[in-house]
Amino acid sequence: MECGCPDIHECKLREYAIDLEVCPERVAGAHIKKEEEVNRFYVRNMDKCILCGRCVRVCDEVAGVHAIDFARRGFESVTAAQYYKDMELSECTFCGLCSQVCPVGALLERRVERLPHQDKMLTVKTTCPHCPVGCELVLNMDRERARITRITTDMDSVGSPNRGLTCLRGRYHFRSVEKDRLTQPMIDGKHAEWTEGIEKLAEALKDKTAIFLGASVTDQEISAIKAAARDRPVTAKGFGLGGVDAAELLASFDVDSPKTPKGKSKPNTADLAQKMTLLSKAVEFGKDSSGFAENLKTLYSMGANIRGLFDSGVVTHTHQEALKDAETVIFVDCSPGDFGFTKDALKGMKKILLASNTCEAYEGTFDIILPITAWAEREGTYTSAFGETKLPVHGGPSPPEGARPLRRIFAEAMRKLGVEIP
Numbered sequence: 001m002e003c004g005c006p007d008i009h010e011c012k013l014r015e016y017a018i019d020l021e022v023c024p025e026r027v028a029g030a031h032i033k034k035e036e037e038v039n040r041f042y043v044r045n046m047d048k049c050i051l052c053g054r055c056v057r058v059c060d061e062v063a064g065v066h067a068i069d070f071a072r073r074g075f076e077s078v079t080a081a082q083y084y085k086d087m088e089l090s091e092c093t094f095c096g097l098c099s100q101v102c103p104v105g106a107l108l109e110r111r112v113e114r115l116p117h118q119d120k121m122l123t124v125k126t127t128c129p130h131c132p133v134g135c136e137l138v139l140n141m142d143r144e145r146a147r148i149t150r151i152t153t154d155m156d157s158v159g160s161p162n163r164g165l166t167c168l169r170g171r172y173h174f175r176s177v178e179k180d181r182l183t184q185p186m187i188d189g190k191h192a193e194w195t196e197g198i199e200k201l202a203e204a205l206k207d208k209t210a211i212f213l214g215a216s217v218t219d220q221e222i223s224a225i226k227a228a229a230r231d232r233p234v235t236a237k238g239f240g241l242g243g244v245d246a247a248e249l250l251a252s253f254d255v256d257s258p259k260t261p262k263g264k265s266k267p268n269t270a271d272l273a274q275k276m277t278l279l280s281k282a283v284e285f286g287k288d289s290s291g292f293a294e295n296l297k298t299l300y301s302m303g304a305n306i307r308g309l310f311d312s313g314v315v316t317h318t319h320q321e322a323l324k325d326a327e328t329v330i331f332v333d334c335s336p337g338d339f340g341f342t343k344d345a346l347k348g349m350k351k352i353l354l355a356s357n358t359c360e361a362y363e364g365t366f367d368i369i370l371p372i373t374a375w376a377e378r379e380g381t382y383t384s385a386f387g388e389t390k391l392p393v394h395g396g397p398s399p400p401e402g403a404r405p406l407r408r409i410f411a412e413a414m415r416k417l418g419v420e421i422p
């Protein structure tokens, strides 16, 4: 039995029909053509719906939205949003849970369509790098581990802060892992070998250098960079918070930070993930997000490991001070814009970028560019923003040849200076 849709390896209807040797001719009947809607994130093909109700339940009980329910009666029954609205105009937050649980191809993520009829996918659990809520994600990959094909979640996962829920950013923003990848060092605008790139980084680490870190670097990468800066005229600074005090921000979510008022309970991260799904839709569709709390919006704009940076003592909002005597600036997995630096502010300094992807806005800005592994290819931990635990980070797809892990890059550069770092 086959209907030609990409859900072939997951379709339960097909699986049971084959097991029970169902003869399609015996169950044939009149065909009532039903709705088909293609939105930005998934396809709804009600012709394939078996009315199991799993999407309605998960939307209500896990996503907490109840954006869809059954409509009409008998053979004409479908699941639909209120007043049959398009999903984009409905309450749907595009969390993707309904398409994850749909047992047939009636709800299908659009991302899956580009790899039709492939074998069962390999899976690896990791932590979402996009914001400090720290949702657990399941990376689904093709058999060669060449690329992520979709993101799912484990609703039964013990200890998962989000309990299966993600916002649309966590669910769908995984293309960046393969898009515009940097695969060879660049020095003064020309391709260079890694040996030369490491030499240049080692030279920079002897200078008065300011290193700026993005908030998606792991705890282990922060430690390696801090070790490289130790006992030298090098400063390491964390992700730019745009003038927001990290301690105050974390305290506003009742985290275990020095400024947390005594006796306050820790936040419910599943609840926070739910708020993020709403905010995420507003941001993605360019809608008014003024109704959301400012601290939530700030949290949404940061990477996952803000707490790891904070605990390592490298978060600050006095970035300009770090630039004062610097002869060289190094941006690690972040850009000058994250810290509010204009091109003029960095004038006269040697500029080094360690990143996984190219960024048009900063083309021509950097003297040296070294390609690093992307978030989905890293191993280590993030520190939960809410203090209590370390969140595992596991690599899924294989990194492209030429991209290196941050710890290895800093260890090799320091070895040139006669220092071994862990």
Ligand code: SF4
Residues within 6 Å of the ligand: 055, 058, 059, 063, 065, 066, 067, 068, 091, 092, 093, 094, 095, 096, 097, 098, 099
């Ligand atoms: S994507 Fe999420 S919010 Fe939208 S209908 Fe599905 S489960 Fe409900």
Ligand code: SF4
Residues within 6 Å of the ligand: 048, 049, 050, 051, 052, 053, 054, 055, 056, 079, 098, 101, 102, 103, 104, 106, 107
């Ligand atoms: S989960 Fe799929 S098959 Fe079940 S009711 Fe929803 S759309 Fe139909």
Ligand code: SF4
Residues within 6 Å of the ligand: 128, 129, 130, 131, 132, 133, 134, 135, 162, 165, 166, 167, 168, 169, 170, 171, 272, 273, 276, 277, 280
């Ligand atoms: S809420 Fe944050 S951590 Fe969770 S999926 Fe969205 S961006 Fe990722």
